[in-house]
Amino acid sequence: MDKIELRVMKLTAGMLAIFLLALLYASYARNVGMPACVPYSGVFSKPHLQQIDSNTYEAFFVAKMWSFEPSDVYVPAGSDVDIYLTSSDVVHGFNISEKAVNLMAVPGAINKKTVHFEKAGIYKIVCHEYCGIGHHSMEGEIIVYDKTK
Amino acid sequence: MTISKSLKNILLIELLLPTFLLLIGVYHGLMQVIYRSGMIHSQKELHLDYYQGLTLHGVINAVVLTTFFAVAFGHACMSFFLGKEPGKKASWLSLWMMVAGTIMAAWAMLAGKASVLYTFYAPLKAHPLFYLGTLILVVGSWVAFFDWVVLYKRWCKENPGKPLPLAILGTLVNFTVWFVCTLAVGYEIIVLLLPWSMGYTTDINIPLSRMLFWFFGHALVYFWLLPAYVMFYTMLPKLAGGKLYSENAGRLSFFLFLILSIPVGVHHQFSEPAFTPSTKLFQSILTFGVALPSFITAFTLAASLEYAAWKRGARGLFGWMAKLPYLDKNNGLFGYLICGMILFIFGGLTGIINSSYTLNAMVHNTAWMPGHFHMTVAGPVFLAIIGMSMHIISSITGKEIKFKGLYTLTPYLWMFGILIFSFGLMWGGLIGEPRRTDLGMTYLNPDSPLFRSDWVKTTGMALFGGIIMTIAFIFYFTSIMGTILGKRVKERAIEFPVAEPLHNEKHIAIFHTFKPWLAIMAVVIVLAYTPAIANALKNTGRGAPPYNPDSAIPVTIKNELK
Numbered sequence: 001m002d003k004i005e006l007r008v009m010k011l012t013a014g015m016l017a018i019f020l021l022a023l024l025y026a027s028y029a030r031n032v033g034m035p036a037c038v039p040y041s042g043v044f045s046k047p048h049l050q051q052i053d054s055n056t057y058e059a060f061f062v063a064k065m066w067s068f069e070p071s072d073v074y075v076p077a078g079s080d081v082d083i084y085l086t087s088s089d090v091v092h093g094f095n096i097s098e099k100a101v102n103l104m105a106v107p108g109a110i111n112k113k114t115v116h117f118e119k120a121g122i123y124k125i126v127c128h129e130y131c132g133i134g135h136h137s138m139e140g141e142i143i144v145y146d147k148t149k
Numbered sequence: 150m151t152i153s154k155s156l157k158n159i160l161l162i163e164l165l166l167p168t169f170l171l172l173i174g175v176y177h178g179l180m181q182v183i184y185r186s187g188m189i190h191s192q193k194e195l196h197l198d199y200y201q202g203l204t205l206h207g208v209i210n211a212v213v214l215t216t217f218f219a220v221a222f223g224h225a226c227m228s229f230f231l232g233k234e235p236g237k238k239a240s241w242l243s244l245w246m247m248v249a250g251t252i253m254a255a256w257a258m259l260a261g262k263a264s265v266l267y268t269f270y271a272p273l274k275a276h277p278l279f280y281l282g283t284l285i286l287v288v289g290s291w292v293a294f295f296d297w298v299v300l301y302k303r304w305c306k307e308n309p310g311k312p313l314p315l316a317i318l319g320t321l322v323n324f325t326v327w328f329v330c331t332l333a334v335g336y337e338i339i340v341l342l343l344p345w346s347m348g349y350t351t352d353i354n355i356p357l358s359r360m361l362f363w364f365f366g367h368a369l370v371y372f373w374l375l376p377a378y379v380m381f382y383t384m385l386p387k388l389a390g391g392k393l394y395s396e397n398a399g400r401l402s403f404f405l406f407l408i409l410s411i412p413v414g415v416h417h418q419f420s421e422p423a424f425t426p427s428t429k430l431f432q433s434i435l436t437f438g439v440a441l442p443s444f445i446t447a448f449t450l451a452a453s454l455e456y457a458a459w460k461r462g463a464r465g466l467f468g469w470m471a472k473l474p475y476l477d478k479n480n481g482l483f484g485y486l487i488c489g490m491i492l493f494i495f496g497g498l499t500g501i502i503n504s505s506y507t508l509n510a511m512v513h514n515t516a517w518m519p520g521h522f523h524m525t526v527a528g529p530v531f532l533a534i535i536g537m538s539m540h541i542i543s544s545i546t547g548k549e550i551k552f553k554g555l556y557t558l559t560p561y562l563w564m565f566g567i568l569i570f571s572f573g574l575m576w577g578g579l580i581g582e583p584r585r586t587d588l589g590m591t592y593l594n595p596d597s598p599l600f601r602s603d604w605v606k607t608t609g610m611a612l613f614g615g616i617i618m619t620i621a622f623i624f625y626f627t628s629i630m631g632t633i634l635g636k637r638v639k640e641r642a643i644e645f646p647v648a649e650p651l652h653n654e655k656h657i658a659i660f661h662t663f664k665p666w667l668a669i670m671a672v673v674i675v676l677a678y679t680p681a682i683a684n685a686l687k688n689t690g691r692g693a694p695p696y697n698p699d700s701a702i703p704v705t706i707k708n709e710l711k
Contacts, residue, residue: 001397002652003447012444012694016437019505023433026507034426034506035420040690066700068277089703090272090696091355093420095413097581100508104421107272107355107693111422128514130200130266130699132273133192136587139599 035066035103037111044086049073058082063105066134068125073140076147079118084112085090091131092138104129120146150229152643157545159240163221164538167214167247168629168642170255172207175622177202182615187593187609199587200264200698206249207267208258208283211526213251215373216286218291218534219327220247222667223320224580225541227297229643230314231304238352239296253282256577264698266585268366269342273697274704277346280338287331289606294324298353306602314398314659316383317647322403323375323669326410330368337361345695348705352692356423357685361467363414364678371410371439373526378402379532380486381450388483389473396650397447400660408670409439412677419509423688428680429506435677436504445495450490454649472547481550482646485536488560492528492567496521497626499575514585516607517578520571527567532560535625540645543632547641553626563621569616577607 026032038044047062047069059081062069075081085094087105094103096115103111117123127138152160176180177197183189184199197205212549220243228234256278259262263275301321305313341353351694382399386392393399415432418424458469468684473487474480499521503510512518550556578584582604586592590598593608694703 001395001655005395005398005450008448009441009445012448016440019439019501020434021171021642023310023505023507025432032507032510034429035422035686037422037425037684039688042690059685064390065696089693089701090358091270095513095515095581095582095583097515102512102513103421104357104418104420104514108689108691109356109422110688110690111420124581126583128586129270130203130273130585132700133200134197135200135585136592137599 002048018148022124033113036112038084038112040110044084044110045088049075055079058084061085061094061105061140063087063094063127063131063138065089065129065132066138068094068127068138068140071140073142075117075142075143075144079144080114080116081142082112082114083127085113091129092130092131093127095125095126095128097126098123098141098143117137117142117144150232150643151262152228152545152641153234153237155237155403156224156234156240157258157641159244160224160545161222161593162244162248162543163217163224165255165544167209167217168535168538168626169184170209171622174206174214174625175619177206178210179615179619180245181206182608183589184494185588185593187430187595187605188611188612190589190594190596191553192587192590193312196529197263198264200266200585201258201261204264204266205258205586208465210240210531211369211373212253212283213286214534215526215530216290217247218538218578219323219372220244220290220488220546221323221541222379222537223293225643225645226316226320227300228643229645230316231300232302233300235293237295239292243289243292243296245286246292247286247621248289249414249514250282250289252285253283253285257282268362269340269357270340271345271353271364272693272696272703273627273698274346277343280346281340282696284335290324291328291331293573294328297321297324312656314383315396315403316379319375319382319402319403321555321663322407323372323379325369325663326375326407327372329670330365330372330411333361334365337365337460350561352694354685354690355688355693356421356426357535357682359418359421360415360424360678360681362451363417364411365414367414368410370522370525373530376537377408377486377529378406378446378536380533381446381490381529383648384646385450385454385483386647387488388459388480388486389454390451391460391648393648394449394452394456394651395654397657397660398445400613400657402445402449404660404666405445406439407666408673409435409442411670412673413439413504415677415681416504416506416509418507420513424681424684427626428684431680432677433504433506435668435673437501440497440501440504443493447490447494447497454487455646455652463469463583475561476557478553478557481553482536482540483561485532486529486558488564489529489532492532492564494523495568495571496524496528499524502694512578514583515578516574516611520574523571523574528564533564536560539625539632540631541643544644545641546633547639548632548635549638550628551635552628554626556628559621559625559628563618566614566617566619568614570611570618573610573612573614577611579603580604580607581646582607 464471
């Protein structure tokens with residue numbers, strides 16, 4: 001291997017190291033995280049929304065062929081929502097594109113992600129994992145309303 | 150070099166059978182962009198529904214075509230570079246197993262009993278013959294590999310101290326990765342899916358089944374890619390009229406693929422529960438590692454091509470890019486390899502985005518993903534496969550390539566199509582368009598309450614690109630049919646363009662032995678997958694019964710048989 005070649009390899013390794021540092025920075029300093037790992041419990045299979053304090057909510061979603069339950073959730077603007085997600089049958093997806101919330105609903109396991117909704121609006125939840133013949137109609141909504149109005 | 154009749158027939162079947170199956174595979178590719186763009190709002194056209202077509206598209210193009218080709222190309226490399234033809238019994242056995250497996254899986258898919266996509270994510274259940282067929286196809290490819298190991302050992306004994314040809318190193322590395330990774334999916338099929346799909350067990354651990362699939366599933370992409378890498382290193386410089394800039398770089402790259410191809414599968418599961426963030430982060434870092442050999446390859450090949458262009462009279466810093474035999478009708482294979490490499494620049498870079506677990510949340514399971522992997526598997530992989538299939542068929546039958554203009558134009562048209570198609574899909578993905586979804590039924594249907602007007606332009610672009618790709622494939626198919634129906638004009642033989650190394654290279658001992666690399670491979674896999682297995686077992690609360698794709702009520706197998 002000649003000198004130029006070794007130099008290129010070092011440069012490449014350096015570049016990948018920069019990518020990696022950017023990733024660690026995003027995930028630890030800016031809190032752009034992975035879904036949290038929650039041990040399984042039957043509690044999560046009852047779909048409901050629960051208010052914890054003035055601007056914190058817990059949403060327990062259950063994905064099933066071919067809808068989300070609850071199918072529409074109302075929270076005021078400025079809320080933090082802890083999303084808990086599981087599936088009662090096959091594997092489903094749960095994608096809120098505007099918020100980069102990208103979760104898989106897997107039977108027997110619990111997924112969790114905390115999302116902050118600052119702006120009022122309708123946030124569509126799209127199932128993005130093939131789950132059978134009704135997959136393309138599987139959608140839900142999180143409606144973030146303006147408290148002042 | 151000459152070739153026996155038996156091997157010629159094996160190669161012909163292994164290359165032509167998937168070529169004909171591609172008619173189904175490509176047809177369903179075209180149908181998908183049509184369904185997705187909202188041109189038709191239906192579940193089913195010509196008795197084949199969207200998800201069934203998607204399953205056929207994935208299994209035929211990504212599993213059957215690639216496996217048959219890898220085995221055929223391996224046979225050809227063994228014969229040509231080691232001067233030893235594979236054993237007759239083993240290679241026929243391997244072929245018949247692969248054919249039998251393909252027929253079983255094809256029946257299940259065409260009968261609509263296996264519309265579970267090529268990832269066969271449980272708890273969606275397919276017909277047992279679908280799982281079994283896939284398994285027999287894989288084991289058939291092992292048989293060929295075991296036979297090559299015997300040839301390799303014999304060659305080493307007869308040629309002590311001689312460096313192993315790079316093409317053989319690449320082929321053996323590739324099939325070692327393939328053997329190890331398919332053990333996991335083999336376990337998934339035999340222990341989890343088969344008994345469950347036949348009603349002997351009631352439920353299975355879903356996170357575990359997905360982890361086992363991706364243990365195989367990501368290494369699978371290197372199994373697709375490495376035959377193309379073998380061509381890039383050992384043939385492309387010669388086709389360009391030059392020499393290989395560095396053979397040691399090639400050896401290093403192949404060994405890096407050996408140790409890093411497998412312990413990265415969890416990066417397909419960043420969005421999933423059950424696996425802890427640290428398990429995911431570790432494999433994310435390893436995924437960056439596996440980008441290294443591709444960067445090395447990019448440099449070495451660019452340097453080789455630059456050298457070739459200089460020899461052809463190129464001047465200046467970028468002048469070499471213009472001075473390559475792009476549209477030389479008597480050197481069509483060059484176009485297939487160079488277009489593949491150009492596509493792989495984009496395929497590789499988007500791959501690094503996907504493996505960064507923070508960015509992955511933006512793109513996971515959206516249309517971005519097929520946008521990305523069509524620039525890898527339908528880029529360098531597919532183009533190398535069809536270009537080389539033509540080359541081998543023409544040389545072993547002694548027939549001249551027919552419709553050379555169409556054959557030469559195919560890769561450029563295909564590349565153009567893919568770039569448009571993938572751009573549309575990736576853009577769509579960034580604005581939330583899901584993959585694997587019959588969009589025309591709802592999201593791209595103006596009469597549906599779910600209609601999304603912002604996806605009209607992106608799916609339209611994918612449609613436009615898809616039509617161009619289909620035309621490119623028709624060009625290729627015409628040319629290959631013309632070729633096999635033509636008359637024999639030269640001796641039957643296996644011939645490859647062979648690139649010599651440019652420098653007189655130092656002999657680096659570690660690049661000439663498998664053992665230490667195999668040991669590292671084992672250690673890294675254990676480190677990466679022990680926590681993943683522990684996570685899947687500990688964090689999963691209940692198993693899941695099987696479901697058919699058309700009903701929310703679990704299947705009880707006994708009722709189904711009645």
